[in-house]
Amino acid sequence: MKKTNRYIVAISGIVLHLMLGSTYAWSVYRNPIMEETGWSASSVAFAFSLAIFCLGLSAAFMGRLVEKFGPRVTGTISAVLYALGNILTGVAIDRQELWLLYFAYGILGGLGLGAGYITPVSTIIKWFPDKRGLATGLAIMGFGFASLLTSPIAQVLIADFGVSKTFYILGIIYFVVMFVVSQFIKRPTEEELASLSKASTTKHSTTPAEKGMTANQALKTKEFYLLWIMLFINISCGLGLISAASPMAQDMTGMSAEAAALMVGILGLFNGFGRLLWAALSDYIGRPLTFTLLLVVSLIISALLLVAHVPIIFIIAMSLVMTCYGAGFSLLPAYLSDIFGTRELAAIHGFALTAWAMAGLAGPILLSSTYELFNNYTTTLLVFIVIYLIALLLSLYLTRLVKKNT
Incomplete structure (x- = not known):
């Protein structure tokens, strides 16, 4: 049986979190959204607060799904929900529908964030019983650093295509990247787990x-x-x-x-x-x-x-x-x-x-x-x-x- 490279699993988890952490770049979109729609700063900011709230709450039941169906399934769910949330955010801006912004980015996007955030962490810990802190630190670091990657890209796209099309473009990119890397995030088999635990120096x-x-x-x-x-x-x-x-x-x-x-x-x-x-x-x-x-x-x-x-x-x-x-x-x-x-x-x-x-x-x-x-x-x-x-x-x-x- 072909052995899984645990570093491929870890890198896939980091990339997944890099996509999801783009939510921390929300402030880049705030002024362009306000200019295009006339919505107030607090109204636009609430979409981000709602997304983080839904992330935290959805992680509880999404964690159960990871245990039941595995990280590939929840990673794919995350890709669909987060990408769809971003694409519908573009629709909400085009149509100037504030309720749709909250539903798209706050609820759908937030559920996607919760599913994706929880997906790789427990899996990576199982692959690295000897370096649990470092392994999860690397994965979650991706979430923290993501805004540094997303902010300049989003600014260029907004300048060239406008804010609503930026959400369409990024939504498609998020889906493709997240869907692909999710397929590489898998739990170790019983045999691999036993081997890893034996080698562990925790x-x-x-x-x-x-x-x-x-x-x-x-x-x-x-x-x-x-x-x-x-x-x-x-x-x-x-x-x-x-x-x-x-x-x-x-x-x-x-x-x-x-x-x-x-x-x-x-x-x-x-x-x-x-x-x-x-x-x-x-x-x-x-x-x-x-x-x-x-x-x-x-x-x-x-x-x-x-x-x-x-x-x-x-x-x-x-x-x-x-x-x-x-x-x-x-x-x-x-x-x-x-x-x-x-x-x-x-x-x-x-x-x-x-x-x-x-x-x-x-x-x-x-x-x-x-x-x-x-x-x-x-x-x-x-x-x-x-x-x-x-x-x-x-x-x-x-x-x-x-x-x-x-």
Whole structure:
């Protein structure tokens, strides 16, 4: 029987996430959509928020589908839904139908994002039991970096063909690429799994890769909910800071609008690199210590932002926070596999990602509401510091539980 090259599986997963992560380039489309349709900025922005919300919620049941039908099927479903969502977004702009924008990009596109995001991660972990953190870090890094690839391409297409045709063109490209790479994302056979597990040198897993709990069993444990809350806090604070990075920089350091826009681009790089670097580190020092360290860094940097009135210090501080924000996504599946095994990892990971759906609403709302109440970002940062401290205490408690079970 022909053996599958595990690196082909990993590269296919990275490419799939590169296509899906293009959703982070939504801000490129905002002004052209507003000019063509006359819709308000908040109306256009809501389509993106709805897509992220649907991503988080759909990941829960899509994880079940990965376990039942395999990653090829869910990858293909993702290709169809995400491509169709983008193409119908073009139709919505042409016809100036706001409800269709929400249905196409927010719901169909969001469901496609959820199906595709969950598809490769648990599969790649099964192929790399010796490097769980690095493997998932690489795949999820693709999602973080995608906007750097998509933004310039989308800008050129919009200038040459207009915004609605851009969605038609990209929708077709997404479908072809995602459909093709999904066919290479397959689970290891029993024989391959046994061989990989025998060769594995994983030190930090409490559960053998090929064994573990079902999703229903995992949902009855304290460990799952501790991780869920930690992820929710990390994403809420990270998204809150991302959503106001530019105005915060201008308000707190006197940075120009142009410089602040450049800073936002730099933050995207650190968001992507953070997913890989922290995850790779976790293979050496363990997931519990890594998650605790990133929360300590977030706590210290949030405090530094209170007094960072010099632009360069503010940029460095925000960049470090962004590595921690991105790291939460890449550490999660490896951490879950350490505790619960990979038996139904896709389903467990899917349920955990509901924290992303909730945080996508909570983070930006928390930041904007505290700013409106107190008319400064100081109070907001103080609130974030308290919340990060709660997450840190929970992480220390979870570390103790994990050690007890080792």
